[in-house]
Each structure stands twice: as structure tokens, then as C-alpha cells.
Amino acid sequence: MRRLTTAAAALALAGAGLAGTAGVAGAAPGPVGKAASAATCSTVWGSGTKSATDSDSKPLTNIKTSQNPCYDRMVFDISGATGKLGYHVGYVDTFHQDGSGEQIPVNGGAILQVYVSAPSYDPATMKQTYAGKAGKSLPGVNVTGYKTFKDTRFGASFEGQTQVGVGVRARLPFRVLQSGDKLIVDVAHTW
Structure with a gap:
């Protein structure tokens, strides 16, 4: 949940024209819909056996x-x-x-x-x-x-x-x- 909240906050700042401002880690350029979709893909599964x-x-x-x-x-x-x-x-x-x-x-x-x-x-x-x-x-x-x-x-x-x-x-x-x-x-x- 925290990851989604952080991604949403970053997207909101990016939408306000602050994507290049320091401290906005994770803000992705491009349409908000595409960035939101990428944020919902989990990669925490790991690659171990x-x-x-x-x-x-x-x-x-x-x-x-x-x-x-x-x-x-x-x-x-x-x-x-x-x-x-x-x-x-x-x-x-x-x-x-x-x-x-x-x-x-x-x-x-x-x-x-x-x-x-x-x-x-x-x-x-x-x-x-x-x-x-x-x-x-x-x-x-x-x-x-x-x-x-x-x-x-x-x-x-x-x-x-x-x-x-x-x-x-x-x-x-x-x-x-x-x-x-x-x-x-x-x-x-x-x-």
C-alpha cells in the first residue's frame, strides 16, 4: 500500500510540472495512465529457487x-x-x-x-x-x-x-x- 501511495504522490508532483525536482524519486515521464499501470506490477517475487x-x-x-x-x-x-x-x-x-x-x-x-x-x-x-x-x-x-x-x-x-x-x-x-x-x-x- 505504501508503494502505491508513494507512486501516486510522485505522479501528482510530475503532473504539476515538478518531475525534475530533487526528492521526487520514481516519477516516470509519459502519460499518467501508463505510469500507474507500471506501478501496479509487482516484482517482489525474487528469482531464487x-x-x-x-x-x-x-x-x-x-x-x-x-x-x-x-x-x-x-x-x-x-x-x-x-x-x-x-x-x-x-x-x-x-x-x-x-x-x-x-x-x-x-x-x-x-x-x-x-x-x-x-x-x-x-x-x-x-x-x-x-x-x-x-x-x-x-x-x-x-x-x-x-x-x-x-x-x-x-x-x-x-x-x-x-x-x-x-x-x-x-x-x-x-x-x-x-x-x-x-x-x-x-x-x-x-x-
């Missing part, structure tokens, strides 16, 4: 992406999951396929590695539930024109978890959320 050890062990059925004003979003659909979902998300220097250790090239300024505690197959029948192929782009996902996402690669589904590499513009703040049976990874457009 985030994880949860919980696991529902239901299979992964789909991965989708979307663009938002402040971040790009990747959603892992674990249909039928009712409890907490396990994950391990963090930046890596190189993306190596889980199990084989083979390096998989990922385009972008940084690589965000995502492990979801959900296999891409049904453990009871061994039937594939998500059509990802090692080293290939995620099926049905096109990140062309995204502000932050630059590439996606399927790593593996190994020992009950699925691995994905996301090429991003730079090492930017991200958060991990759960909504029902979906695990959500948001990567901010800026710091």
Missing part, C-alpha cells in the same frame, strides 16, 4: 501459456489432483534431460527449469497423458511474440515428475501458485 515437496501423483494432461500485462504465465494441468502439488522451479545455466543427463538447448537469455510432481503418463496403465517429447518444444505451445517467454522444451517424465525448460528474456522474478488442479508459473516482464 522455489519448491514444495507435496505430491498428489496424478498425471500431467496439458501445458498452456498466456500473456498478461505484468508477466507471462505457464499453466500445468494435473486433471483430477485434489491435494497440494509438488514442484521445484529455478534458474539453471544449462538444461539437462532428467535421467539421461543429455544437454537440451533452450533459447533465451536465461533458462527456468520446472519440475512438476506429476508424470506425463498414467502410472496405472503407463499410457501417455501428455505428448511431450524430449528436447522438443511443448506441443500446442507457441510463445512467439511473448515479452518474457522465448522458448519451451520438454525435458523428461522420470520417476513420477515432469521436467520442462523455459527460455526467458533474462533472469527475471517469478512465482509459483496452485489453483485447484493447476500449477501456475508466472515470470515478470521486468524487475
Whole structure:
């Protein structure tokens, strides 16, 4: 709340022609509406590794992406999951396929590695539930024109978890959320 109040005060001073006055930190040139929108984008998520050890062990059925004003979003659909979902998300220097250790090239300024505690197959029948192929782009996902996402690669589904590499513009703040049976990874457009 304090950040919004400070931004509003800076915008009011900027609107009064005082943007160049000392002591008005954070006043941005340009239309007030655009500055106000930028002020509402949180970048306090940090870029450190985030994880949860919980696991529902239901299979992964789909991965989708979307663009938002402040971040790009990747959603892992674990249909039928009712409890907490396990994950391990963090930046890596190189993306190596889980199990084989083979390096998989990922385009972008940084690589965000995502492990979801959900296999891409049904453990009871061994039937594939998500059509990802090692080293290939995620099926049905096109990140062309995204502000932050630059590439996606399927790593593996190994020992009950699925691995994905996301090429991003730079090492930017991200958060991990759960909504029902979906695990959500948001990567901010800026710091």
C-alpha cells in the first residue's frame, strides 16, 4: 500500500510540472495512465529457487501459456489432483534431460527449469497423458511474440515428475501458485 501511495504522490508532483525536482524519486515521464499501470506490477517475487515437496501423483494432461500485462504465465494441468502439488522451479545455466543427463538447448537469455510432481503418463496403465517429447518444444505451445517467454522444451517424465525448460528474456522474478488442479508459473516482464 505504501508503494502505491508513494507512486501516486510522485505522479501528482510530475503532473504539476515538478518531475525534475530533487526528492521526487520514481516519477516516470509519459502519460499518467501508463505510469500507474507500471506501478501496479509487482516484482517482489525474487528469482531464487522455489519448491514444495507435496505430491498428489496424478498425471500431467496439458501445458498452456498466456500473456498478461505484468508477466507471462505457464499453466500445468494435473486433471483430477485434489491435494497440494509438488514442484521445484529455478534458474539453471544449462538444461539437462532428467535421467539421461543429455544437454537440451533452450533459447533465451536465461533458462527456468520446472519440475512438476506429476508424470506425463498414467502410472496405472503407463499410457501417455501428455505428448511431450524430449528436447522438443511443448506441443500446442507457441510463445512467439511473448515479452518474457522465448522458448519451451520438454525435458523428461522420470520417476513420477515432469521436467520442462523455459527460455526467458533474462533472469527475471517469478512465482509459483496452485489453483485447484493447476500449477501456475508466472515470470515478470521486468524487475
